[in-house]
């Protein structure tokens with residue numbers, strides 16, 4: 001038996017280790033083999049007579065960083081709370097490493113870390129006192145764990161200051177240290193960059209990426225800010241109209257939704273008319289915008305231009321996450 005802690009309630013529980021086969025296949029309580037780290041099928045949830053989630057489906061593979069994206073009020077926090085076993089879904093099935101949040105909430109909370117809007121830190125205590133307190137509660141025995149996390153999140157030297165004197169960014173980083181004290185297999189982050197300035201956002205996201213690469217921890221990040229998550233997520237799940245309307249990596253989404261690409265070429269070429277080698281072309285001083293059926297056609301355009309002109313730069317302007325997101329929305333609202 002092993003001493004494990006539920007972070008939602010900060011209560012210590014004891015569970016046996018029998019149910020996990022880490023990062024491979026998971027044996028659920030019914031004895032079935034489940035591949036994904038997290039598998040959500042047909043989940044629905046209402047608050048009173050308000051239906052908030054309807055037939056939600058998505059999967060998370062081990063070691064992935066998954067962005068759960070949707071506008072304010074879409075139900076992102078509700079999904080995290082259901083996955084954590086804090087509230088129950090009315091319909092559907094969920095497997096988290098073979099465990100069900102409805103029945104094994106304590107075990108799931110013991111093997112996961114969570115950072116919510118209210119970081120749950122004690123402001124009158126120092127950073128170190130906070131981490132000591134939660135490490136004790138979680139049964140963390142490794143004496144190096146706190147210094148290691150303080151160093152990783154660049155809080156060394158600040159640990160003796162009261163948390164009330166920390167900047168928003170420092171509090172967010174301390175909340176991450178707290179969530180990672182017991183080396184969770186899964187990290188749930190609800191809007192982890194809220195209230196941070198651009199430097200703070202960059203810092204927190206790059207720490208998360210580094211942590212994921214070093215430890216293989218699976219991370220789910222909820223946000224309504226697509227551009228922030230684009231560089232760090234392996235996969236994106238779009239929540240809209242109460243359900244996940246699409247999920248995939250950028251390249252998978254590109255394949256499905258980018259029927260044509262728009263390429264901006266910095267050049268001294270001035271088109272006569274509005275096409276180049278038969279493709280629609282818009283001229284802006286110093287640049288052209290060409291619409292192509294695929295990336296393969298970029299070299300055709302460049303070869304043509306380089307015959308008699310200079311090319312200074314080339315980039316695809318409509319394959320960012322936001323552009324793809326709009327295409328996904330268009331296709332489901334059609």
Ligand SMILES: Nc1ncnc2c1ncn2[C@@H]1O[C@H](COP(=O)(O)OP(=O)(O)OP(=O)(O)O)[C@@H](O)[C@H]1O
Pocket residue numbers: 047052070071072073074075076077078079224
């Ligand atoms: N405990 C609750 N009781 C009643 N309604 C709730 C409760 N929790 C959430 N809701 C409602 O469910 C909907 C989804 O809320 P949720 O907080 O999950 O959205 P969100 O996508 O996380 O939003 P945000 O981006 O603003 O954080 C909202 O309409 C919200 O008012």
